[in-house]
Amino acid sequence: MPNLSNHTLSALDLAHIWHPCTQMKDHEDFPIVPIKSAKGVYLYDFDGSSYIDCISSWWVNLFGHCNAAINAAITNQLNELEHILLAGFSHKPIIDLSQRLCALLPRPLNKCFYADNGSSAIEIALKMSFHYHHNLHRKSPPRSKFLALSNAYHGETIGALSVGDLGLYKHTYAPILLSCLSVPVPNVFDGTKGASLHAPAELEDESYYERELHALESILSRYGEEICAFILEPLVQCAGNMHIYPKAFIKKACELCRSYGILIIFDEIAVGFGRSGSMFALEQCRITPDFLCLSKGITGGYLPLSVVITSDEIYQAFYAPYESGKAFLHSHSYTGNALACAAANAVLDIFATQNIIEQNRALSRAIFALWQELEELNIVKNLRHCGMIFAFEIDSSTPRAGVEIFRAALAKGLLLRPLGHTIYFMPPYIITIEEARFVVQTLKEILQAHFA
Amino acid sequence: MPNLSNHTLSALDLAHIWHPCTQMKDHEDFPIVPIKSAKGVYLYDFDGSSYIDCISSWWVNLFGHCNAAINAAITNQLNELEHILLAGFSHKPIIDLSQRLCALLPRPLNKCFYADNGSSAIEIALKMSFHYHHNLHRKSPPRSKFLALSNAYHGETIGALSVGDLGLYKHTYAPILLSCLSVPVPNVFDGTKGASLHAPAELEDESYYERELHALESILSRYGEEICAFILEPLVQCAGNMHIYPKAFIKKACELCRSYGILIIFDEIAVGFGRSGSMFALEQCRITPDFLCLSKGITGGYLPLSVVITSDEIYQAFYAPYESGKAFLHSHSYTGNALACAAANAVLDIFATQNIIEQNRALSRAIFALWQELEELNIVKNLRHCGMIFAFEIDSSTPRAGVEIFRAALAKGLLLRPLGHTIYFMPPYIITIEEARFVVQTLKEILQAHFA
Numbered sequence: 004m005p006n007l008s009n010h011t012l013s014a015l016d017l018a019h020i021w022h023p024c025t026q027m028k029d030h031e032d033f034p035i036v037p038i039k040s041a042k043g044v045y046l047y048d049f050d051g052s053s054y055i056d057c058i059s060s061w062w063v064n065l066f067g068h069c070n071a072a073i074n075a076a077i078t079n080q081l082n083e084l085e086h087i088l089l090a091g092f093s094h095k096p097i098i099d100l101s102q103r104l105c106a107l108l109p110r111p112l113n114k115c116f117y118a119d120n121g122s123s124a125i126e127i128a129l130k131m132s133f134h135y136h137h138n139l140h141r142k143s144p145p146r147s148k149f150l151a152l153s154n155a156y157h158g159e160t161i162g163a164l165s166v167g168d169l170g171l172y173k174h175t176y177a178p179i180l181l182s183c184l185s186v187p188v189p190n191v192f193d194g195t196k197g198a199s200l201h202a203p204a205e206l207e208d209e210s211y212y213e214r215e216l217h218a219l220e221s222i223l224s225r226y227g228e229e230i231c232a233f234i235l236e237p238l239v240q241c242a243g244n245m246h247i248y249p250k251a252f253i254k255k256a257c258e259l260c261r262s263y264g265i266l267i268i269f270d271e272i273a274v275g276f277g278r279s280g281s282m283f284a285l286e287q288c289r290i291t292p293d294f295l296c297l298s299k300g301i302t303g304g305y306l307p308l309s310v311v312i313t314s315d316e317i318y319q320a321f322y323a324p325y326e327s328g329k330a331f332l333h334s335h336s337y338t339g340n341a342l343a344c345a346a347a348n349a350v351l352d353i354f355a356t357q358n359i360i361e362q363n364r365a366l367s368r369a370i371f372a373l374w375q376e377l378e379e380l381n382i383v384k385n386l387r388h389c390g391m392i393f394a395f396e397i398d399s400s401t402p403r404a405g406v407e408i409f410r411a412a413l414a415k416g417l418l419l420r421p422l423g424h425t426i427y428f429m430p431p432y433i434i435t436i437e438e439a440r441f442v443v444q445t446l447k448e449i450l451q452a453h454f455a
Numbered sequence: 456m457p458n459l460s461n462h463t464l465s466a467l468d469l470a471h472i473w474h475p476c477t478q479m480k481d482h483e484d485f486p487i488v489p490i491k492s493a494k495g496v497y498l499y500d501f502d503g504s505s506y507i508d509c510i511s512s513w514w515v516n517l518f519g520h521c522n523a524a525i526n527a528a529i530t531n532q533l534n535e536l537e538h539i540l541l542a543g544f545s546h547k548p549i550i551d552l553s554q555r556l557c558a559l560l561p562r563p564l565n566k567c568f569y570a571d572n573g574s575s576a577i578e579i580a581l582k583m584s585f586h587y588h589h590n591l592h593r594k595s596p597p598r599s600k601f602l603a604l605s606n607a608y609h610g611e612t613i614g615a616l617s618v619g620d621l622g623l624y625k626h627t628y629a630p631i632l633l634s635c636l637s638v639p640v641p642n643v644f645d646g647t648k649g650a651s652l653h654a655p656a657e658l659e660d661e662s663y664y665e666r667e668l669h670a671l672e673s674i675l676s677r678y679g680e681e682i683c684a685f686i687l688e689p690l691v692q693c694a695g696n697m698h699i700y701p702k703a704f705i706k707k708a709c710e711l712c713r714s715y716g717i718l719i720i721f722d723e724i725a726v727g728f729g730r731s732g733s734m735f736a737l738e739q740c741r742i743t744p745d746f747l748c749l750s751k752g753i754t755g756g757y758l759p760l761s762v763v764i765t766s767d768e769i770y771q772a773f774y775a776p777y778e779s780g781k782a783f784l785h786s787h788s789y790t791g792n793a794l795a796c797a798a799a800n801a802v803l804d805i806f807a808t809q810n811i812i813e814q815n816r817a818l819s820r821a822i823f824a825l826w827q828e829l830e831e832l833n834i835v836k837n838l839r840h841c842g843m844i845f846a847f848e849i850d851s852s853t854p855r856a857g858v859e860i861f862r863a864a865l866a867k868g869l870l871l872r873p874l875g876h877t878i879y880f881m882p883p884y885i886i887t888i889e890e891a892r893f894v895v896q897t898l899k900e901i902l903q904a905h906f907a
Contacts, residue, residue: 007547012545012547012550013545015550015554016545016549016550016553018554018565019550019553019554019556019557019565019566019567020541020545020549020550020553020566020567020569020791021566021567021568021765021770021783022541022542022543022545023541023542023568023569023785023786023787023790023791024542024784024785024786025542025543025782025784026773026774026775026776026777026781026782027770027773027774027782028774028775028776028777029777035543035544035545036543036544036545037544037545037546037547037550038536038539038544038545038546039535039536039546039547040535040536041535041536041537041539046539046544056539058540060538060539060540061540061542061786061788062788063538063788063789064538068536068537068538068539069533069534069535069536069537073537074533074534074537077529077533077794078530078533081521081526081529081530082521082526083491083492083493083521084490084491084492084493084520084521085493085520085521085525085526085756085757086512086515086516086520086756086757086758087490087493087498087508087512087520088510088512088513088515088872089472089474089475090474090475090476090477090513090872091474091477091487091488091861091872092487092488092489092490092498092870093464093465093468093472093474093487093488093489093490094489094490094491095459095464095489095491097468097472098464098467098468098471098472098489101468101471101472102467102470102471104471105471113470113471114471114472114473115471115472115473116473116475117472117475118572119571119572119575119759120570120571120572120575120759120787120788120789121787121788122575122578122612122787123571123572123574123575123612126574126611126612126613129613129631130611130613130628130631133628133630133631134627134628137627144630145630147630147631158787159578159582159785159786159787160574160575160578160612160613160614160615161578161581161582161612161613161614161617161633162612162613162614162631163612165613171784172784172785175586175589175780176582176585176586178585178596178597178599179581179582179585179599179614179633181613181631181633298788299788304537304538305537305538305794306537306538306758306759306789306792306794306795307571307572307758307759307787307788307789307792307795313473318473318479321478321479322478322479322480323478323480324478324480325478325480325481325855326854328627329478330477330478330479331473332476332477332611332623332624333475333476333611333624334475334476334513334611335475335572335573335574335610335611335759336513336514336515336572336573336750336751336759337515337572337758337759338475339472339475340758340759342529342757342758343758343759402778403777409543418544420540420542420543
């Protein structure tokens with residue numbers, strides 16, 4: 004093999020790869036970083052530099068890179084069965100996984116419909132909610148509207164993008180999107196009110212969300228009978244700048260929607276699997292949605308897999324003689340892939356045997372204590388956390404301050420990837436407190452050097 | 456482990472799994488088949504029965520299940536790097552794969568944008584084609600219509616479903632889909648005209664598609680300036696009942712569209728990677744599309760991975776200072792997954808070292824010679840083939856004749872899964888002529904027993 008350096012590989016990369024969510028021109032003066040190998044929280048490039056993966060590779064990695072237990076599960080599965088179509092057929096990894104996921108959830112959530120990525124799970128939940136009303140009522144005009152929160156992000160296929168609200172991803176495509184109803188999300192961390200608030204437990208005062216509930220009531224009184232489903236990312240709108248909002252609002256908003264016969268979709272693609280502090284955010288919200296969308300952490304950051312978990316009541320509305328035309332005829336070729344399911348079972352084994360949720364509580368408190376040290380910097384505002392998500396905004400007029408921080412962090416051995424002016428830390432759960440201290444300390448130095 | 460039988464596992468499966476593209480009530484009297492292991496073209500269930508995978512597990516498997524070379528590639532990759540986000544970062548498997556895919560394609564197709572499944576690739580191509588016109592012309596009203604063929608299938612997320620035309624999957628969702636323009640696809644195998652036609656090479660007479668070209672001209676003269684892209688599955692509409700249609704039509708239709716500034720999207724998710732007889736169907740069509748969507752066979756049936764390959768010209772229309780807002784900000788968490796890319800490189804190695812396309816030519820001829828023996832049965836009509844796709848319709852008034860054949864075939868050790876009345880054979884490329892003979896012979900017995 005010829006000499007492989009970051010430089011040679013970055014050039015080869017740019018010749019043929021169009022990277023996701025990237026203005027490629029940015030890479031004229033800032034090379035792509037080719038990663039050679041990874042272990043635990045560390046990534047290693049071809050020039051011998053290492054980086055702590057502070058964002059769990061887009062919020063997917065839970066137990067470190069090249070985790071021995073997950074590797075072993077995939078290798079074992081490779082020797083038995085790599086993949087088989089899931090229509091008419093099944094396999095043990097998916098049967099085990101489905102049983103285990105349902106056992107972790109409130110009893111009504113009992114049926115698993117699989118796909119490959121988060122966007123596809125959202126599309127399935129949207130179609131299923133529409134189809135449920137169609138099968139049950141066949142009324143005309145049908146319920147064909149979706150309700151979502153302001154500042155929401157649910158993915159980027161056309162259906163998922165339609166229920167999102169981030170102009171950055173959505174604005175250009177308006178002429179080819181579905182129209183969607185939007186209710187304002189309570190904005191507690193606005194830099195003024197609640198400047199000392201730090202976590203969801205402190206946000207339950209009704210004054211924080213009264214106005215938004217009224218806005219919802221007004222939308223429902225006008226459109227309540229036309230809406231199929233209300234979709235939301237509970238507790239934290241992650242791509243929406245790690246926006247933490249009150250769980251009491253979520254509970255009341257969902258109850259209001261249900262009084263109009265509207266189904267509830269929880270998008271726990273980012274917040275599920277312990278990220279929010281509980282195994283699933285729905286536990287903290289005390290709401291059992293009609294559809295729960297999971298992906299990202301489900302395979303511990305190894306392989307694409309997603310699932311929509313719903314109730315027997317929803318399932319029964321589709322269960323009828325074939326000729327009735329009520330079946331949910333949706334599929335993706337690799338739905339329920341055996342290798343991905345084997346990884347997911349290994350992830351659930353780690354949760355079960357290592358008492359992760361409990362351990363994360365202590366780790367979350369310890370990391371947040373470090374994180375709070377950043378509050379002494381003038382440019383840090385809205386410092387906050389929820390479970391294993393830690394964030395703040397930087398108070399800077401530099402237009403691309405986040406990109407500056409990304410580049411400076413990389414030079415110091417951290418993979419941080421801010422969302423605009425929002426700096427966040429969302430590490431794999433195996434990070435040690437010493438590693439977290441290094442991350443926070445380094446970040447502090449960067450902020451002092453660049454925004455003093 | 457307790458006694459695992461088909462019976463016990465099927466019951467556990469039905470308790471928690473909602474299968475794709477399935478009326479679950481069908482499984483009241485016909486159990487799900489749990490597959491324990493697989494090797495080559497054979498699947499093995501928990502009761503010790505084996506099945507030949509005659510449909511490559513939904514058209515994804517190319518070189519057999521648990522293929523030693525692909526297994527080794529994934530195992531090696533597991534020890535180095537399982538996954539890293541692709542924004543700002545890269546890895547050797549994806550750099551190699553992108554370079555190799557571009558080298559296999561006409562020169563203009565030079566930039567790879569990755570996703571996880573076929574539907575997502577279609578959504579990306581649709582959004583990119585819209586966005587291209589927006590970036591270049593910013594005219595108002597924008598080009599916001601898509602043009603597709605009748606009888607088309609391009610996936611089931613809302614964008615992909617909108618450009619499809621199969622009522623079975625689409626009809627229910629009409630109120631939540633985008634409107635789309637449709638041009639009739641030439642229908643050569645209609646049971647009357649061309650009853651002796653068997654393959655694409657025989658379909659080039661202009662009389663077979665003159666009417667449809669006129670229909671296209673009429674659509675274009677009315678809407679030509681409003682259309683972003685023309686999307687089609689070249690040579691064979693696979694989910695559209697393995698409908699083979701003339702390549703001369705494809706070439707002329709694309710040229711007509713281009714004269715109106717319309718971009719061309721080839722959906723080679725099913726027909727790519729040798730399935731149509733050439734590495735890619737575009738070779739036979741002699742058209743270089745603006746977007747080529749690939750998935751399914753790309754990983755040899757192992758893992759979800761998809762890619763949209765486009766030209767430097769398209770790429771350049773998005774390449775601008777960040778502030779211009781021209782970037783294509785689309786992403787999926789697992790985009791460019793290293794394990795899936797490692798599998799894909801192993802697949803390309805097999806193509807390169809084992810001269811697969813050439814070998815398949817001989818195998819295709821030999822299998823079709825067997826397939827033609829079925830033509831002597833009265834109920835077999837429109838018998839045809841294209842590369843490694845073999846199909847016919849059964850001339851029966853039984854409403855679910857395909858399901859009957861599926862069940863009868865399973866009892867005789869074949870996984871066949873007809874599309875309505877269309878019976879097709881789409882095996883992994885490693886099937887031997889003896890195995891193919893057993894498949895055709897068994898199918899003949901089933902047809903004689905059930906539809907004599």
